[in-house]
Amino acid sequence: MTDTMNEPAGLTRKPNIVYVFADQWRRQAAGFRGEDEVMTPNIDAFAAESLVFNHAVSCTPLCSPHRAALMTGTYPQTSGVYTNCKLGADIQLRESDMCIGDALKQSGYATGYIGKWHLDLPEQNVAERPESGAAGWDAYTPPGPKRHGFDFWYSYGTYDEHMTPHYWRDSPEMIQIRQWSVEHETDMALDYLEQRARRREEPFVLFVSWNPPHSPFDQVPDRYKRIYEGRTVKFRPNVRAEGLAAHTGEPFEDGIERLTEYMNDYCAAVTGIDEQFGRLLQKLKELGLADDTLVVLSSDHGELMGAHGLMAKHSWHEESIGIPCLMRWPGHIAAGETDLLFNSVDIMPTLLGLAGLAIPETVEGTDCSGPILGRGGDAPSAAFICTFPGRKDAIEQFAAQGLDNKRYGWRGVRTARYTYVVHRGYSAVDPSFCLRLLYDLQEDPYQMNPLKLQRASQHPVAERLEGQLREWLEAAGDAFIIA
Template sequence: MNNTKYLYYLLCIVVAFVSCQSTPKETKSKQPNLLFIFPDQLRNAGIGINNQDPVYTPNIDQLAKEGMLISNAVSNFPLCSPYRGMLMTGKLPYHNSVLSNANSNRYKYNNSWQKEDVSFSDVLVKNGYDAGYVGKLHLTSPPPIPDKDTVIWDAYTPKEFRHGFNFWYSYGTFDQHNTPHYWVNDAKESEVTYINEWSAKHEADVIIDYIKNPSEKTRNKDKPFALFWSVNPPHPPYQYVPEKYVAPYKNKTLSELLVRDNVDLEAAAEALAFHKGATRNHTHLAKEHVKNYFAMITGVDEQIGRVLEALKEQGLDKNTIVVITSDHGEMMGSHGLMSKNIWYDEAINVPFIVRWPEKIKGGQKNDLLLSVPDVMPTLLHMMGATEGMPTDLDGTDLSSVILEGKGNQPKAALYYYIKEGQPASGHRGIKTTTHTFVITIDDDNTIREFLYDNVNDPYQLKNEVGEGNVMEGKLRAELLKMLGIKKDPWLNYYQSLQ
């Protein structure tokens, strides 16, 4: 072999070696960031792209067009604290101690986020993430004040109970949207930061600063981030909203705003008097405030738009998983009810939009029955952040369904109503893509059943129990089977009454 050929041969070997060495670095995908946004009390009907409520949400709509819109996301226990407990732990309420809304009356039941529950944020931190939380937490039941009947809702969460979140700009729960307060990072309980600004606007500013990270103090720039934002609006009081957001709705009539066929503003909903969670005799609030409720949604949408623009400006939008969802919906006069905590779709069907340009093709719609405990394992698998994830979760990893359109989809999602401190109490139900079936047990141990055909009766106006619908027996059997699999203590109580 002459020198020229030898040098050429040697060069080929060097090039091949260098190529082999550099390929993994060039092709290895960087861990995605996560921005998880969940406005409080935002029903799925309240997103403009769904063409149900006449509400203006251009930024959320655009996000849905750029990602996947999941139409059957279910808040299995449509109440603030139980939802948050399921989201953070991947476990159902009777497995994580958060059986009801956290406040001082529930302190005696230890109705709080448990320190020993390895949670969403714990796993993220173990897998190299910088984790942040902004806004309402509502997972700590504070101790009562001795010799006083005052119920304390807001609560300070000590650092050792924050499950790895190192950026903290949060509070327990309160509803003064125009004058919010926060505990910031290492602040002691007495060191409260008070703000004189609409909470959604202020929190968006905080998050934009977190994203831009100008001083490199809000987060570690060398780590991917996972930021959870729980913005309180559109939770009531509905009137706490800047006037500029009310303007598009101000001159509209009730019939132009409350367009659902099941709205009844005059009924006392007597048939639901047994259900202690159902908010009856308050439909005057719908008359007075539906325009404010929609205005808050529009205002939150604007702030979400500002945050998404900051992501884009920083070049982080392509490899950031953005999720928009909610802890539960709002009845707003449907079935003569207000608020949440009942099995109707206005309460349990929440938005779920996920955008990840690097992995999820835009413009997709999916009728996946996504339950709250599924969110933790699904997102952790999507992010490749599964080291240290507990093996006893109640949720299921549905990442392959979202990313590849493959894998088994759940056939049903469970519904819960549980009384404080009593895990075997209350009501249980099941929602499929076509039906809703519920069994209730009231304080007198009276059992009732409800069956709705959600395809032919989308507003759930007719209870078909006892009318020969073959789905009644099938869904009852499926519900009891699922409760058995999930080791629900309610099942033994129900069976003892048969």
């Protein structure tokens, strides 16, 4: 697997990799960006030492599909993880897929994973009362091929009780904890770093997957909530507080007062994440690992928080697809900002490229390590984005009309300036529905005034981007219908 010809100049040993990502944390919710009014002093200081990606996006802004793309470097059309791994759906990451953990382990890395996985089949899909105690969408992933090369394992499938989380190691015995999940998982990560510091001759990779600021938003320690208590929120211009709805079907209460509570709790969770991230950085420094470690901070998708009257994710809007992404590797990656388009599928090959390792032939994303290291090379000019109807009621509606739900939803192209979307709907109420939307992000950064088109030929940019979209759909084997 190792290809020394790919090694960055001056690289004498493989870098350690610490990849930290939160769930439902939007790009706008970081203090240094000057958008959401959120306090993140540790992340702000980290940003000053890092390469900050201004155009990092989630190819499918939903938990499991992004995670599958992150792990495999492939789109949901290829991985099969087009919606969440959930109760009643036969969706999971295949054991045969080549994932980043597999590749790094084969290349001599010690591998660890802590936190939310959400890539395994819920156990109650096959057993009413699993030995592990997993319920609903949750799953214990046993040692073996389903862990995709990660040796140290302290994880769970998906479980949204942030103050009373649970985990599994290498047996079905559930480990129940009474501590905020982000803080507890950070404690475990610090222990892992201390263990690895004793074996410096062996590079390591550690993925830390925090669930907050994912809803329920109010499940945050009071010490963070008090920071925002009683605050009047300055919402983005595109926010509508009435008639709040989520494509995921999650219920939300209407009104500016309730939305303010959601936002303040959301920011409290981000501030809590900031404190825990600061602990990780301090531990790397104390252990003398900081200079030898590539640290990446990101998320799996954003949170709409009332933008366009929507909550949660699953839409093509910037608050949904836009994710933070910061990379620090002292002496190798120069601090600053980049307008490089960086998609979910690009993460896996790029991390391997930065480590000087060969990219598996299965990968569909781009190795962006060259531009990141200042050596030139491939830089995507477009990021392809998509979602599929995945709710049970929607799938049943499509099936009742003899339609394949995977041919609907929306598909799009995000460039540095434009977002172009073809939307076919999330239900089969009107299977002939087809809406084309073109957003100029330079002139309309809040996406409040899209150009609505019946045909792409009505606008030259739309025509060009639809051409790229059609080519991508064909290459991906996607049967999405562009009417």
